[in-house]
Amino acid sequence: MSSRDAERTDAGVERRSVLHGAALAAGGVLLGGAVDLAAAGEAFAGVRPRVYTRGDWNARKPKNWAVVRSSPPDRIVVHHTATANSSNRSKSHAFALSRSIQNFHMDTNGWSDTGQQLTISRGGHVMEGRNRSLKAIAADNHVVGAHTANHNKHTIGIENEGNYVSATPPRDLMRALTDTCAWLCLSYGLDPATAIVGHRDYNATACPGDRLYAMLPQLRSDVRARLRSLEARVVLREDSAVPEEHLPTYPDVPADERRAPFYHGPAVGPRDG
Ligand SMILES: [Zn+2]
Numbered sequence: 001m002s003s004r005d006a007e008r009t010d011a012g013v014e015r016r017s018v019l020h021g022a023a024l025a026a027g028g029v030l031l032g033g034a035v036d037l038a039a040a041g042e043a044f045a046g047v048r049p050r051v052y053t054r055g056d057w058n059a060r061k062p063k064n065w066a067v068v069r070s071s072p073p074d075r076i077v078v079h080h081t082a083t084a085n086s087s088n089r090s091k092s093h094a095f096a097l098s099r100s101i102q103n104f105h106m107d108t109n110g111w112s113d114t115g116q117q118l119t120i121s122r123g124g125h126v127m128e129g130r131n132r133s134l135k136a137i138a139a140d141n142h143v144v145g146a147h148t149a150n151h152n153k154h155t156i157g158i159e160n161e162g163n164y165v166s167a168t169p170p171r172d173l174m175r176a177l178t179d180t181c182a183w184l185c186l187s188y189g190l191d192p193a194t195a196i197v198g199h200r201d202y203n204a205t206a207c208p209g210d211r212l213y214a215m216l217p218q219l220r221s222d223v224r225a226r227l228r229s230l231e232a233r234v235v236l237r238e239d240s241a242v243p244e245e246h247l248p249t250y251p252d253v254p255a256d257e258r259r260a261p262f263y264h265g266p267a268v269g270p271r272d273g
Pocket residue numbers: 078079080147199207208264265
């Protein structure tokens with residue numbers, strides 16, 4: 001099954017390369033998978049944060065390789081990790097966080113690998129999560145994760161270290177989250193106004209916490225400002241093309257949600273299979 005997925009993915013990449021060529025000839029930069037094109041290169045250089053790879057943080061081998069879809073995601077889901085608000089801002093702490101999340105997801109949840117595609121520490125270090133995520137982003141593809149129940153096929157998840165039910169995220173984390181969202185919006189041609197959402201917009205959970213959730217409007221506006229400042233002409237995908245079942249449903253936040261480290265609401269549902 002995984003080899004079939006890979007074949008389908010390869011075919012999808014070729015088709016889109018042709019489309020990019022056509023868009024550039026018309027004078028614009030069509031976003032998404034255009035990293036190899038000179039016109040988009042400068043734009044990417046201005047926003048792409050340093051993302052540490054799985055090799056950098058010494059990830060375990062996944063039980064199975066991630067499923068890669070040739071259709072890009074249409075929403076970026078912001079989570080918190082529901083772990084301690086550590087004062088350790090070092091890179092080694094960030095790498096240890098990535099390893100502990102992977103261990104929890106594989107050994108306790110029984111998943112094949114880390115659930116989310118990207119992780120950001122309180123020190124502002126950005127790390128790849130699920131295997132194949134960075135390759136997929138560069139190719140305008142989508143790695144199916146395990147972070148937002150029933151919506152994993154069309155959303156990319158960012159886990160932000162800490163618990164933001166009553167604490168405010170550190171500035172370094174928010175700066176890195178802004179950079180990461182700008183890079184993803186540019187890579188996939190997403191409009192930050194609609195693309196950036198919180199986990200609670202889809203599932204009954206407090207994630208990413210009242211404080212971080214309240215900062216999402218500012219995050220959207222900061223990301224938009226970053227995109228506007230780019231020299232390149234940004235062509236966004238039409239959000240009206242997004243199917244209705246992909247749109248947020250804004251369920252009520254549960255009053256008695258389970259509290260445990262690493263748990264931040266439903267991550268896998270029947271419609272993810
Ligand atoms: Zn969450």
